[in-house]
Amino acid sequence: MTILERARKGEITEEIRAVSEEEGIELGTLRERVARGEVVIPRNVHHHFRPRGIGKGLRTKTNANIGTSPDHQDLDEELEKLRVAQELGIDSIMDLSTGGDLDRIRKEILSRCEVIFGTVPIYQVVCELSRKRQPIEKMTADMLFDVIDRQGSDGVDFITVHCGVTKESIAKLEKEGRVAGIVSRGGSILASWMASNDMENPLYEEFDRLLEIARKYEMTLSLGDGLRPGAIADASDTAQMAELLILGELTRRAREAGVQVMIEGPGHVPIDQIEANVRMEKRICDGAPFYVLGPLPTDIAPGYDHITSAIGGAISAACGADFLCYVTPAEHLRLPTIEDVREGIVASLIAAHCGDIAKGVRGAQERDRKFSTMRKRLDWEGMYKGALDPRKAREYRMMSEDYGKDICSMCGPFCAIHIDNVKTSRDRKKAVRGEG
DSSP states (O other), X not given: OOHHHHHHTTOOOHHHHHHHHHHTOOHHXXXXXXXXXXXXXXXXXXXXXXXXXXXXXXXXXXXXXXOOBTTBOOHHHHHHHHHHXXXXXXXXXXXXXXXXXXXXXXXXXXXXXXXXEEEOHHHHXXXXXXXXXXXXXXXXXXXXXXXXXXXXXXXXXXXXXXXXXOHHHHHHHHHHTOXXXXXXXXXXXXXXXXXXXXXXXXXXXXHHHHHHHHHHHTOEEEEOOTTOOSSGGGTTOHHHHHHHHHHHHHHHHHHHTTOOEEEEEOSBOOHHHHHHHHHHHHHHTTTOOEEXXXXXXXXOOTTOHHXXXXXXXXXXXXXXXXXXXXXXXXXXXXXXXXXXXXXXXXXXXXXXXXXXXXXXXXXXXXXXXXXXXXXXXXXXXXXXXXXXXXXXXXXXXXXXXXXXXXXXXXXXXXXXXXXXXXXXXXXXXXXXXXXX
């Protein structure tokens, strides 16, 4: 039996117990949410690490994408990105490699991965075709499902599968007159294949075959938004909604088969539409965990899209999104460097934590209160340890002319906290002496 099926039978599994301890949530409550599909615990039977839950009532989780490209294939660099991500406290890693020996790259990353691990299998299919100098339309359903099985046997915990890119949803998109069209790599690959072969998406048409593989390895399905908006002008259109309705239908089928599911979301979305998008996903997909790709509430900030994404991510998390995919400063521009990965992760962690404060997640506000107490005491070492990025906080402080003093170079002796602390200390001494 799978984690989902065992939870339905009332069993407190090892995974549920571990997540309960980590999150401070009551065992019975967590089991019920897993049983209803409101919480997923992605953990392949071949990947051994401390389980983490994603979903209702839990801390908002964050994901970092790493991986090679056709033009840049440095496995050591990707492994260093993994190390940095885990050091910063990332919850999930996705290997999106599209260059080099993908099986070897995945296995090397996975062997060092101590968090949830995900992939997009169709990338490997088209890369293997490309090496044989064959076009996308030569892909077969067997090729796709064979790669999915291969990745499952390696220990992949969740896979992004664009099952909602169907003839029906693409027809709606073609009527839209979108500004940016299809911006999902997986979505564009499938749409091109379907048009060339005049066939339905095999991930949709043979969904039961996909469920069989996922069930065998306890892989969680991340139902991808292949028709997500890539421009705020395209947000919340009929194509996006048509795909979401299909994902709602597939969510119910997956749960019936004992397979855990989460839903991927937009994309580029104006701030005033973010809450509605979260609410629609929760309603249409029966409370399935929502994995948002940003979202980015403006299109015009290349080089700063980690900031744009953090704004959208914080709002999404506060409104009920469960899982944030980071965006780096390199988004839309190039393959991210190690430093880009660091910046993207910290921005995403900030967004997730802000959302957790708003949602009242256990321990979120207390963490800020503890940090504020250290700031009031001018306890620099305490602040470094409590910061989301201790390294950067310490580095900036060390650049101060007043490093080593209580005060910093911004205000110097006019530091408000220092003045208030001195005044408070003086008032206490007066009180002790009985002075008015």
